[in-house]
Amino acid sequence: MIRTTFSELLGIDVPIVQAPIGAASTAQLVAAVSDAGGLGMLSGSWREPDELRALIADIQSRTERAFGVNLGLAWDQAERLAICLDAGVPVVSFFWGDPSTFVEEVHAAGAVVMQTIGSAEDARRQVANGVDVLVAQGWEAGGHVWGEVATMALIPAVVDAAGSVPVIAAGGIGDGRGMAAALALGAQGVWLGTRFLASIESAAHxxxxxxxxxxxxxxxxxxxxxxxxxxxxxxxxxxxxxxxxxxxxxxxxxxxxxxxxxxxxxxxxxxxxxxxxxxxxxxxxxxxxxxxxxxxxxxGLVHDVRPSAQIVFDLADEAERALRRALSTFGE
Structure with a gap:
């Protein structure tokens, strides 16, 4: 079992995060990933308040494990954030903007703050803001892309800048080999969207x-x-x-x-x-x-539609085997 400071912080079994994937993220997907030991993430940025409340309640009826809601800061998110915190959402992740005005509010509610970044400079700024977890998004990522640096170059730079703050690698990771590589670069977990898009529970057409x-x-x-x-x-x-x-x-x-x-x-x-x-x-x-x-x-690494829980299990197993293979190349 792969355990990191990130998985210990959130009380999850494996450091695998299902990216929010917009309208394709469903209560079923989020709960299934969390129940499998990862961290399911609901996209909340554009949802109407009543819909967001209902989806959070649906997730909570399906799982007792940690999950998160993602809010894009290109829009005013004060009301949606209040809905999340009032409902007891344990993790709030922010994207495309500066979360500094919200960090204290999230912490006061006992929740964890995650922030997507695209550079070491971003990392230093958000560490100073009190963010708990950094999601370093490489240029290879699908959907809206914040940064312009490839994941392989980005992760070590962000890890060095982040100090003790856990860094989650995002962008171009589609299987356990990519997860193993991210961990070897110093990441404390991985964030996958495209792989979970092609899951049974995803609402993607x-x-x-x-x-x-x-x-x-x-x-x-x-x-x-x-x-x-x-x-x-x-x-x-x-x-x-x-x-x-x-x-x-x-x-x-x-x-x-x-x-x-x-x-x-x-x-x-x-x-x-x-x-x-x-x-x-x-x-x-x-x-x-x-x-x-x-x-x-x-x-290019996604070849089928699977249950999201199976994706979590397969990623963790593949990553562990890849890390063991890498270690086996060292001589006595």
Whole structure:
């Protein structure tokens, strides 16, 4: 069993975190990962207050283990944070912004603060802010990407800057070998999104999951193409929308192929347009393949859809075997 200061801090069995993965994160996914000994994470950034309350209650009805809620600081999160803390959520992770105004409030509620960063400078700043755990996101990551440094170079630099604060490695990790490598670099745990996207409990549309499984390590692009809703850098699969834009010479917003074209309809009847940032989930109808299919470079390591608990067990087992293999290469 792999134990680290991070797993001991949260009382979890293995230092594996399921990244929040937007609308694809469900109460079932979060609870299953936590029950398997990892840390499930719910995406709460954009959810309506009543929906967030209901999802937290649903998770708590399914597991007594630690779990977290992720809040993006590109938006005002005061109300959502209060909902989390009032409900007794044990871990709050922040992304895309400075959490300093919230750290004391989270600590006063007895919860742990995690913050996603992209550089050693970010790490030093957030350690000074009192953050408990740093999530170092490498450029290989899927979804919206904060940093511009590859994971292999980023993790040692952040570990050196973080001192005694645990660092969690994110970006490009898809199996136990990647987890073992991250631990060898000094990380105290790993954060995976693309692998858990292709889980049974994920709400990602089946066409989306199939595209991830079919992808290789070169199938993604770092871009700002899908900017309808949030114009921030992200990594997606190179789908038909991306290829058409590339073939047109990568024109600027307003001159792109199919600009403002409706490609799909959400379950609630709302329109999904070609360059919207919305992640396609089950219940959507239309040209799902052409929508924003967020995925990291680790997609090339994802070959099937599994129960999320099995993903946790397999990651831990593979990582332990990889570490033992590495140790066996040393002579007496």
């Amino acid at each position: 089946h066409v989306y999951k199939g595209a991830v499984i079919a992808a290789d390590e070169a199938a993604t692009a770092y871009t700002t193409l899908f900017d309808g809703g949030w114009a921030a850098p992200h990594r997606v699969l190179r789908n038909s929308t991306y290829r058409a834009w590339e073939a047109a010479g990568r024109p600027a917003q307003g001159r792109r192929p199919g600009e403002d074209e409706q490609l799909a309809t959400n379950a609630d009847g709302s329109a999904v347009r070609r360059y919207d940032d919305a992640k396609p989930v089950e219940g959507i109808s239309g040209d799902v393949e052409a929508l924003s299919l967020y995925a990291g470079q680790s997609a």
